[in-house]
Amino acid sequence: MSNVLAVLEQRDGTLRKVSLEVVTGARRLADALGGTVDALVLASGPVQGADQAAACGADTITTATHAGFARYSPEGSARVIAERARSGGYGAVVLAATATGKDLAPRVAARLGAAFASEVTGMGVEGGTVIATRPVLAGKAQLKVKVTGTPVVVSLRPNVFTPVQNPKAGAAQSVAVPGDAGRVVVQEIKAAPAGSLDVAEAAIVVSGGRGLKEPANFALIEKLVQAFGGRAALGASRAVVDAGWRPHGDQVGQTGKTVSPSLYIAVGISGAIQHLAGMRTAKCIVAINKDKDAPIFKVADYGIVGDLFEIVPKLTEEIGKLHG
Amino acid sequence: MKIAVCIKRVADSETRAKVAADGKSLDEAGVKFILNPYDEFAVEEALKRKEAAGTGEVVVIAVGAASSQETIRTALAMGADRGVLLQADAGTADPLAVARVLAAELKDGGYDLILFGKMAIDDYHQAIGPMTAQLLDLPCVTAITTLTIAGTTGTAEREIEGGVEVVTFPLPAVLTADKGLNEPRYPALKGIMAAKKKPLEVKPVQLAATGGAGLEVLAMSLPPDRKEGRIVGEGAAAVAELVRLLREEAKVL
Numbered sequence A: 001m002s003n004v005l006a007v008l009e010q011r012d013g014t015l016r017k018v019s020l021e022v023v024t025g026a027r028r029l030a031d032a033l034g035g036t037v038d039a040l041v042l043a044s045g046p047v048q049g050a051d052q053a054a055a056c057g058a059d060t061i062t063t064a065t066h067a068g069f070a071r072y073s074p075e076g077s078a079r080v081i082a083e084r085a086r087s088g089g090y091g092a093v094v095l096a097a098t099a100t101g102k103d104l105a106p107r108v109a110a111r112l113g114a115a116f117a118s119e120v121t122g123m124g125v126e127g128g129t130v131i132a133t134r135p136v137l138a139g140k141a142q143l144k145v146k147v148t149g150t151p152v153v154v155s156l157r158p159n160v161f162t163p164v165q166n167p168k169a170g171a172a173q174s175v176a177v178p179g180d181a182g183r184v185v186v187q188e189i190k191a192a193p194a195g196s197l198d199v200a201e202a203a204i205v206v207s208g209g210r211g212l213k214e215p216a217n218f219a220l221i222e223k224l225v226q227a228f229g230g231r232a233a234l235g236a237s238r239a240v241v242d243a244g245w246r247p248h249g250d251q252v253g254q255t256g257k258t259v260s261p262s263l264y265i266a267v268g269i270s271g272a273i274q275h276l277a278g279m280r281t282a283k284c285i286v287a288i289n290k291d292k293d294a295p296i297f298k299v300a301d302y303g304i305v306g307d308l309f310e311i312v313p314k315l316t317e318e319i320g321k322l323h324g
Numbered sequence B: 001m002k003i004a005v006c007i008k009r010v011a012d013s014e015t016r017a018k019v020a021a022d023g024k025s026l027d028e029a030g031v032k033f034i035l036n037p038y039d040e041f042a043v044e045e046a047l048k049r050k051e052a053a054g055t056g057e058v059v060v061i062a063v064g065a066a067s068s069q070e071t072i073r074t075a076l077a078m079g080a081d082r083g084v085l086l087q088a089d090a091g092t093a094d095p096l097a098v099a100r101v102l103a104a105e106l107k108d109g110g111y112d113l114i115l116f117g118k119m120a121i122d123d124y125h126q127a128i129g130p131m132t133a134q135l136l137d138l139p140c141v142t143a144i145t146t147l148t149i150a151g152t153t154g155t156a157e158r159e160i161e162g163g164v165e166v167v168t169f170p171l172p173a174v175l176t177a178d179k180g181l182n183e184p185r186y187p188a189l190k191g192i193m194a195a196k197k198k199p200l201e202v203k204p205v206q207l208a209a210t211g212g213a214g215l216e217v218l219a220m221s222l223p224p225d226r227k228e229g230r231i232v233g234e235g236a237a238a239v240a241e242l243v244r245l246l247r248e249e250a251k252v253l
Helices: A019-033 A076-088 A099-112 A215-227 A240-242 A273-279 A307-323 B036-052 B069-080 B095-106 B126-136 B189-195 B236-248
Strands: A004-008 A036-044 A059-067 A092-096 A114-120 A122-126 A129-134 A141-148 A152-158 A171-176 A184-193 A205-209 A232-236 A263-267 A284-288 A302-305 B002-007 B009-011 B033-035 B057-064 B082-087 B113-117 B140-150 B155-158 B163-170 B173-177 B200-205 B214-221 B230-234
Touching: A004 A019, A004 B173, A019 A036, A019 A092, A019 A152, A019 A302, A036 A076, A092 A099, A092 A114, A092 A171, A099 A114, A099 A152, A099 B095, A099 B126, A099 B140, A099 B155, A114 A129, A114 A141, A114 B095, A114 B236, A122 A232, A129 A152, A129 A302, A141 A152, A184 B155, A215 A232, A215 A263, A215 A307, A232 A240, A284 A307, A284 B236, A302 B140, A307 B236, B002 B036, B002 B126, B002 B200, B009 B173, B033 B036, B036 B057, B036 B069, B036 B113, B036 B173, B057 B069, B057 B095, B069 B189, B069 B200, B082 B095, B095 B126, B095 B214, B113 B126, B126 B140, B126 B173, B140 B163, B155 B173, B230 B236
Parallel strands: A004 A036, A004 A092, A036 A059, A059 A171, A092 A152, A114 A152, A205 A232, A205 A263, A263 A284, A284 A302, A302 B230, B002 B057, B002 B113, B057 B082, B082 B200, B113 B173, B140 B173
Antiparallel strands: A122 A129, A129 A141, A141 B214, A184 B163, B009 B033, B140 B155, B155 B163
């Protein structure tokens, strides 16, 4: 029997949705290991929505508070989580592979001397040992790995572990954390423009490539993104990021972000192998390209061949009608 | 300013994945190997810092087989001063095992900055930088896109979902570089010639897991092929049918 520690995330005092995926993954692991799920969230005060973790299977929910935890505190967080993992005798620590989780999980693992599997897309237990699936080469291949030792640390790729209702008691408590928050301090968060979604988290991604001919034409893509009414994010191919048309944060592909939205629309993107690696796990792929032989059509569920400057505005209009 | 840059030899991003006969690793036949693209940003940043200071040393360190010497030479051709290969003939899937040998090498090096790429584009761990920092008990900021240093205080920015964190930290520190930090230079012919004469020390290491904890690869597999899609039509006239299919067939709208 072995219990699982689920590490939740908050921003501005509100639980982040991805945390319910963490609880769902942790619950699955705990059921296989025959243990409980204890959720832990670090904050400067009460966290709105933390109680939702109970609905997805958290037996207990602990808010560890420290004045330095209003924003992400890398060193303080790693210390608190590792101490708790050790003192609680947990079999596994589960985090999300978000910007925060990617920074935090390896620190926790190193503190614990624990095996660490990142960006996990599948998890199970065989003979008491955690077996995880994780993509490598940007998803061109995947590894099945045995994660040995106690505890193990795993980070879950966002958008993979769909939250499942599995209500547990979720007994809530709050504990004040003593000590220093650490040497690395997040002084401020510069927010992206209101309403803009990160390409790695959006349910719908519309990406533009060199077929747009010049940077100003990305306005066409932006309009299509807006037509989806706050559910979509804008992405870009490496070619246009390298050309300076779009910021690097928009890049989808092996040297950019790997995305798994329910709908991916590739506009004027030929589909270089390193781009396909970053988006091939999308549920549905649409390609719009003037070249009917472009490799993007090989992975697309639906394609339209033709002039994107005619097709995209028409698509924007049709989507706008649905969401109008 | 004395700066270490930890680098890795990886399969080029245009590589088509094929599973090797052991069923656990990439078939390397015909694969081109390169300096990990994110490590190029780390090397560039180190060179810029040294050039701005007018003095200092940039040391590149790789963990890997003898073939990694070629990768170290690439970084030396960009302008790094010397290289160290921590030569491990047997690789490992375990990031902490790699971080341990790096930490042992870096521990008494007297470095002001230790730079990594934010991740290797092959194993996708995104872990070895912060793990090494933890083992050395050094401050660490990951996936940085800007860096300014004033005295012994650094300020870096890193992207998070929907925003950018502005982070301060004291030196010495470990930083991992994201795309956007700088524009890596290409090695000039002169640099390539000079790199051949720069010192490259080879030290044998063992990448052993300790205390029974570790990652072991059981199998590598390729994702299932996507089923062949279809061309809905040509031009703007096909849009209405596309939207219908997205709603009624794919059910994603």
